[in-house]
Amino acid sequence: MKRLIASLCLIAGTLLGGAAHAAGAQVHLDTWPEARGRDLASLQNGARTFVNYCMGCHSASLMRWNRLNAIGLDDRQIRDFLIFGEQKVGDPMTIAMRPADAKAWFGKMPPDMSVIARARTSFDFKGTDYLYTLLRGYYRDATSPTGWNNVAYPNIGMPHILWERQGPREATIERIVHDAGGKGMVREVAVYDAAGRATVTRTAVPGHAAEGASYSFKPADPALARQYDSDVADLVAFLTFMTDPSATTRVRIGVWVLLFLAFFTVVAWWLNREYWKDVK
Amino acid sequence: MPLHKTEYKGVLGWIDQRMPSAMIEYRKHLSEYYAPKNFNFWYFFGSLAIVVLAIQITTGIFLTMHYKPDARFAFESVEYIMRDVPGGWFIRYMHSTGASFFFIVVYLHMFRALLYGSYRTPREMVWIFGCLIFLCLMGEAFFGYLLPWGQMSYWGAQVIVNLFSAIPVIGPDLSVLIRGDYVVSDATLNRFFAFHVIAIPLVLVGLVAAHILALHDVGSNNPDGIEIKEKLDPATGKPLDGIPFHPYYTVHDIMGLGVFLIVFFSVVFFMPEMGGYFLEWNNFIPADPLQTPPHIAPVWYFTPYYSILRATTEPFMLALAAGLAVYALLLFFALRSRLARFAVLGAAAVVIVLMIGGPLKLDPKLWGVVLMGASVLIFIALPWLDQSPAKSMRYRPAWHFWLLIGFVVVFLVLGYFGTQPPSPVNERVSQIGTLLYFAFFLLMPWWSRMGEFKPVPSRVTFAAH
Numbered sequence: 126m127k128r129l130i131a132s133l134c135l136i137a138g139t140l141l142g143g144a145a146h147a148a149g150a151q152v153h154l155d156t157w158p159e160a161r162g163r164d165l166a167s168l169q170n171g172a173r174t175f176v177n178y179c180m181g182c183h184s185a186s187l188m189r190w191n192r193l194n195a196i197g198l199d200d201r202q203i204r205d206f207l208i209f210g211e212q213k214v215g216d217p218m219t220i221a222m223r224p225a226d227a228k229a230w231f232g233k234m235p236p237d238m239s240v241i242a243r244a245r246t247s248f249d250f251k252g253t254d255y256l257y258t259l260l261r262g263y264y265r266d267a268t269s270p271t272g273w274n275n276v277a278y279p280n281i282g283m284p285h286i287l288w289e290r291q292g293p294r295e296a297t298i299e300r301i302v303h304d305a306g307g308k309g310m311v312r313e314v315a316v317y318d319a320a321g322r323a324t325v326t327r328t329a330v331p332g333h334a335a336e337g338a339s340y341s342f343k344p345a346d347p348a349l350a351r352q353y354d355s356d357v358a359d360l361v362a363f364l365t366f367m368t369d370p371s372a373t374t375r376v377r378i379g380v381w382v383l384l385f386l387a388f389f390t391v392v393a394w395w396l397n398r399e400y401w402k403d404v405k
Numbered sequence: 406m407p408l409h410k411t412e413y414k415g416v417l418g419w420i421d422q423r424m425p426s427a428m429i430e431y432r433k434h435l436s437e438y439y440a441p442k443n444f445n446f447w448y449f450f451g452s453l454a455i456v457v458l459a460i461q462i463t464t465g466i467f468l469t470m471h472y473k474p475d476a477r478f479a480f481e482s483v484e485y486i487m488r489d490v491p492g493g494w495f496i497r498y499m500h501s502t503g504a505s506f507f508f509i510v511v512y513l514h515m516f517r518a519l520l521y522g523s524y525r526t527p528r529e530m531v532w533i534f535g536c537l538i539f540l541c542l543m544g545e546a547f548f549g550y551l552l553p554w555g556q557m558s559y560w561g562a563q564v565i566v567n568l569f570s571a572i573p574v575i576g577p578d579l580s581v582l583i584r585g586d587y588v589v590s591d592a593t594l595n596r597f598f599a600f601h602v603i604a605i606p607l608v609l610v611g612l613v614a615a616h617i618l619a620l621h622d623v624g625s626n627n628p629d630g631i632e633i634k635e636k637l638d639p640a641t642g643k644p645l646d647g648i649p650f651h652p653y654y655t656v657h658d659i660m661g662l663g664v665f666l667i668v669f670f671s672v673v674f675f676m677p678e679m680g681g682y683f684l685e686w687n688n689f690i691p692a693d694p695l696q697t698p699p700h701i702a703p704v705w706y707f708t709p710y711y712s713i714l715r716a717t718t719e720p721f722m723l724a725l726a727a728g729l730a731v732y733a734l735l736l737f738f739a740l741r742s743r744l745a746r747f748a749v750l751g752a753a754a755v756v757i758v759l760m761i762g763g764p765l766k767l768d769p770k771l772w773g774v775v776l777m778g779a780s781v782l783i784f785i786a787l788p789w790l791d792q793s794p795a796k797s798m799r800y801r802p803a804w805h806f807w808l809l810i811g812f813v814v815v816f817l818v819l820g821y822f823g824t825q826p827p828s829p830v831n832e833r834v835s836q837i838g839t840l841l842y843f844a845f846f847l848l849m850p851w852w853s854r855m856g857e858f859k860p861v862p863s864r865v866t867f868a869a870h
Contacts, residue, residue, distance in 0.1 A: 186481075187481060187484040187485065187488065188488065189488070189489065192488060239484065240484065240689040243678070243686060243689040244686060244687070244689035244690045245686075246681065246686040247681070247686055248680075248681055252686070368689070369487070369494070370488055371487065371488070371494040375494065375495075375498075375674055375677075376674060376675060378674065379670065379671075379673075379674025379675055380674075382670050382674060383667060383670060383671065383674070386663060386666050386667045386670060387667065389663050389666075390660065390663030390664055390667065393656070393659045393660040393662070393663045394660050394663070396656050396659070396660070397656045397657050397659070397660040400652055400653055400656045401653065401656075401657070404442055404648055404653060404869060405869050
């Protein structure tokens, strides 16, 4: 019994400790507005951003262009507004960059985006929230090779392709970390100006403090930054659509299937009752 | 040759004249198979397991038409099935959901057997066939999981096949033989595909037939654990507490099927990933032999056994050896034959030396593999481990029931920790869980006889509807 209690305590401890650890390791992720995923105008705007900006480097090769019919675009619109090269509407959404070149230029091939929103999900957070935070989490950092850094993915290899759409911002990154020399904790506040020059201040934190990080941004043009947030929400909606293009159809059919099964079960229950009246 | 004399008319009569066995088997297995009339909720899961098997085979056939068992195309072909094959997403989600539901249904079916002593005499053969079906199911799930060729598919297979390399002498060569290569590769994918779509399903279907034939020979058990064949109607010679399977249990099972399908299709249509448990998130990343994922865990239905595997570390060997020594002493005093007594002590001594005996000891990893295998195979021994005078929990001491619930809790806790990344706490909980898991089975010959048993009635408990 003692062992049982001890193991139950251990289990409870792990669950609580695990949750705290997961929260400490990751910055807080902003919640992606899910309603965008059900809005055709948002999905189409996301498709536009994806084709214009992301598809320079990222393919979505598991999608055919004409799968975009599902977000309310007809073949002519897809051909006229979205396909830039010689591709046909039945072709997969591939890009011209060769993997060997990509490896030489970036160190690795930028990943395919077809199922990225699903692949980035984990037991700790949703892939959509991660992408929504990542794409809005860039700040100028003069010390990084590309001149960009990211709060959700420190030292990210991908530069801020959409920077013009967001406008310059000042970033404040606050970290609570172990003191390099001593045993205490230090609060490290780094303020990056719009050109990526950092001003860092360190203050000792008294007592016990959990490791963690938080951040805030001060955009030069708040209206532009707000519009950018909205465009990124649409882009994430489109990325989510691509992971499972049948999702809307699936849910629509599912409702009818369950209604039928409910009816079927009622009939089966009645049939069963009638037969079992004989059993004494 | 004259035609067989028939009592049937029309088409049935025509068939019966030419193939009398059709109607003989129909009567034997359906219209005149007498099943106890007091079946409860737990008795739905046998027929539901057959339904899930049918779903898996049917959807599997359609998936095979479009899937490419080639390391270059496998991942893409699955996603093309989801996008470009009409209704492909439906077929694929039914198959992936069906895999998990197969285990849910079979685990509930097995729990029923533990609850009512369904493996006891004369149903040992039914039980053994059932355990073999469970083994096939695990093989089927393991081989099938490689086919989508995602990161978890790849590294899960890598981890499990590597376990075989822990076997002394032949291990390394054996694991190469299984993979067909030095790492999991296209060759592995092809042979796993062959096992998944033809080899194991053939055996599985044969075993299911044997399971049902053996069951229909001895008759079904029931929640009271009473043999209904012992009380026959003197006029008809049929069991007094039995009713024909068809139509009574066919309509009954159809009703259960309706409820099951509501649950099943709720998952298929509204949450096919089931929060990352039925379709793991990492498996949406294509297999990359050069990048090991930070945390590799099998799908949920394997995690209790995986926990037992991971629990078996160097410091745990001492606890295991001590447990084995105590158990050998217990057997020594329990056994009557002098030869058996000393054989047990000798065997235990050899195993303990191999566990902790300095230069002679074997790798703890190997013992982990042995324990993982034993944790599955030990179910086969249940008919002989359970010595309770009453089959059903209804007439056994209440604490027997709570012990069974405790075992289920241990199984679930092991399962939960099997999904989590390794940590010191995880290791300790898994070790305690492993000891409790085996103690439940190995001490059963003693505890199943202890306590106050209630008198078992001669007729089943049943209130007319």
